[in-house]
Amino acid sequence: MTTETKTLLAVDGLNVRTPHRTLVHDFSLHMAHGERIGLIGESGSGKSMTTTALLGLLPNGVTADGSVRLDGHDGNLLQAPESELMRIRGRDMAMVFQEPLTALNPLMRAGDQVAEIMLQHRLAPSKAEARRRAIEMLDAVHLPDPAQAARAYPHQLSGGQRQRVMLAMALANDPALLLCDEPTTALDVTVQRQVLDLILELVRERGTGLLFITHDLAVVANMCTRVLVMNQGVVVEEGPTEDIFTKPQHPYTRGLLAASDLEATDADGRLFTVASAQDYVPPTVDTDPAAASAEAAPPEPAETPAAPAAPAAPAETVMKVTDLVRTYTRGRTSLFKPAPEVHALKGISFEVPRGGRLGVVGESGSGKSTLLRILAGLDQPTSGSAVVAGNEVAGAKESQLRQLRQQLQIVFQDPMGSLDPRMTVEQIISEPLLVRGRNETAAERSRMVAEMLEAVGLPAESAARYPHQFSGGQRQRISIARALICRPEVVVADEPVSALDVSVRAQVLNLLADLVDEYGLTLVFVSHDLNVVRHLCDSVIVMQSGEIVEAGDTETVYRDPQHPYTKRLIDSSLTLRQELTHAS
Incomplete structure (x- = not known):
């Protein structure tokens, strides 16, 4: 790391231990202001333990030693008193968790939760000002009607909307460092894409440093400029994202890449796993899009449409769904209005051959x-027919x-x-x-x-x-x-x-x-x-x-x-x- 770009976060020789074993061994990371770093590895590799150690939020019985220094604060954060850590958390260093429902207070409106963060750190002079700024933050994270969202409780919002509220809370005080722990794992693909684009846009705009923890390598390729690969508590490889993903040096990195690449298969047409990855050819970054798509698209499927001409007899149908309708009635919300209806299925039909x-x-x-x-x-079903393996489900x-x-x-x-x-x-x-x-x-x-x-x-x-x-x-x-x-x-x-x-x-x-x-x-x-x-x-x-x-x-x-x-x-x-x- 050059001395010109001032270091935002310096972690040296971090170990995280329980009385019985070491969970993270000798972890080191130097991050510049505005840098975006991905921390990848599978469950149990030590990713989340590393980030909770940085925040001083390790569970009881788990200890950390080594050195963690944050720009603007003297001394080692691992030795800092809880009162100082509470000032830092949410103001200089903020976290977006994987599951927003457990991280949000179910009894508080979304806007109040964002406002509370500003008031706690005395960055808004009054409650009214904090509320006004909270609505601005909910607007900044692209919630459709921020004033209405501010009045909603977490259970009244969708998963993607809750994750946006979490992001608004994390960025409310303009922290220098944002930690994201698998923030889009539970979301639908279109919502995941929106949330990732939003995180990228906001950290770029604000010059925020980003440490992004995930097991999804495509997400890291999309978000991060540098990547660290963890396996069983040890960083096995680190470097620029493009180098790591196209020229992996460590067998575990190669295995993770191979297993993530659903467009690549081995000689038997099966997906690669960490164990079978030695024959895997990593993707090459090609600036010519035509060549890149030729590389990405496996040649076999192009020939498949010709194959079905051979068998003349049609396959027997095992499942036949015809005009399937399912309508639910929700609980009444008013004495005077009829109970609302939910049209879960609106007359769908399809067949599956044996x-x-x-x-x-x-x-x-x-x-x-x-x-x-x-x-x-x-x-x-409310109406329609579903025949499965010769059994009619409707009315059975x-x-x-x-x-x-x-x-x-x-x-x-x-x-x-x-x-x-x-x-x-x-x-x-x-x-x-x-x-x-x-x-x-x-x-x-x-x-x-x-x-x-x-x-x-x-x-x-x-x-x-x-x-x-x-x-x-x-x-x-x-x-x-x-x-x-x-x-x-x-x-x-x-x-x-x-x-x-x-x-x-x-x-x-x-x-x-x-x-x-x-x-x-x-x-x-x-x-x-x-x-x-x-x-x-x-x-x-x-x-x-x-x-x-x-x-x-x-x-x-x-x-x-x-x-x-x-x-x-x-x-x-x-x-x-x-x-x-x-x-x-």
Whole structure:
């Protein structure tokens, strides 16, 4: 770091420890004013522990030593008293957290929360002035009606709007340093893109230093000029973003890049993982856009449209949805007005052939989850028909639905929420076999569980353990084993990889693709990650506000979207190769 550009943050030899082990080893970072640095790594790599140490917010029993110095403050912040840290937090150094709902006060209006930050640090002379400035800040973060948003409580705002309020709070006092910890992980792609563009615009305008923590490498390529890669508490590689992403030196960096790049596959057509990344060729930054897009687009899909001419007989339809409508009635808000109606599905129709892989894409509120619940027999349509594996869902009695649930299984987004913590893995996986009409013995069930554990790549001894003893990716494998044990015809996967690290995501997607082929399954894959759907699915339907706005062969829809909403979704989704091309 040159002495001309004054150092904003100097971290030297930072160690973060519990009484039993060291979580972060010898972390060092020198950041200039206005510099944007990305800190990347997977869950457990020490990213969040590093940032909470910088803020002096480590949990009880965790200690930090080393040196942290911030421009404008004398001395080592790790040794500073809490009173001084409280003055610094929110004024000179601010943080945007991953989950705004837990970070915002549910009992305070949004505008008051922004105003409170200014009043705490005495940067507004009066409450009235702080409120006026709070509305200005909500306007600066592009909330549609800032005065109205200021009066709203957090639960009355959408996820993207709450994240904007968090950003307004973080930037209210014009801090020199902004720390962002996975601030867009829980957001839809178009909202994610807006929030990222907004953060970039605001830090550039204000000359704010940005430390951006994420496991999404495309986001770092979009946001940051320099990057540090962490693995198991150690920085394994650092340098300019372009160099790290096109010429990675460390095998772990190469592995992360390979697993993030859903446009690259190995010789068997499977996604790369950290373990299989040695043959991965990193993207090259090419200033000629035509050459760059030729590099980014794998050559195989261009030839696919010719292939379907061979089989003459049409594939049997496993799922047929016709004019499906679902209308909810919300709770009454007034004695004199009728209860408001929500039109979750507005007459949608589609078919899935046996062995097909259908992607369902759309943002929050598009009707994806309602559709899933109806297909799985967990909800009844208001009108229309849904035939799944020969079972009509509409109007079906519980005994008829039992048959459907043997033939359709769901893999949920959050394995921790869908696995019973008091049951062993064997009990969890074998549970679908305990329905009336099946007659396997206990020994046969144990043998089937062992086979399924092997199929999803978990050791046989996992059967005796409990869900909390596994990582997120392993828990998702247990969910997949449970879904497949009764050999269903259809598997519905609801955002099954959105909560996973990139390398685990690649492993789970490869596993799903292998099992779909091996068992001849029909897959319905719901996701807001368009790149995942493009990799895994052969056809796609795009949903918006309860309607299908576009449907067709995946590659055709992605290359030539006809509906403006599909085009917006595709333009908003970040891919590593595109970001590197734009950055150059």
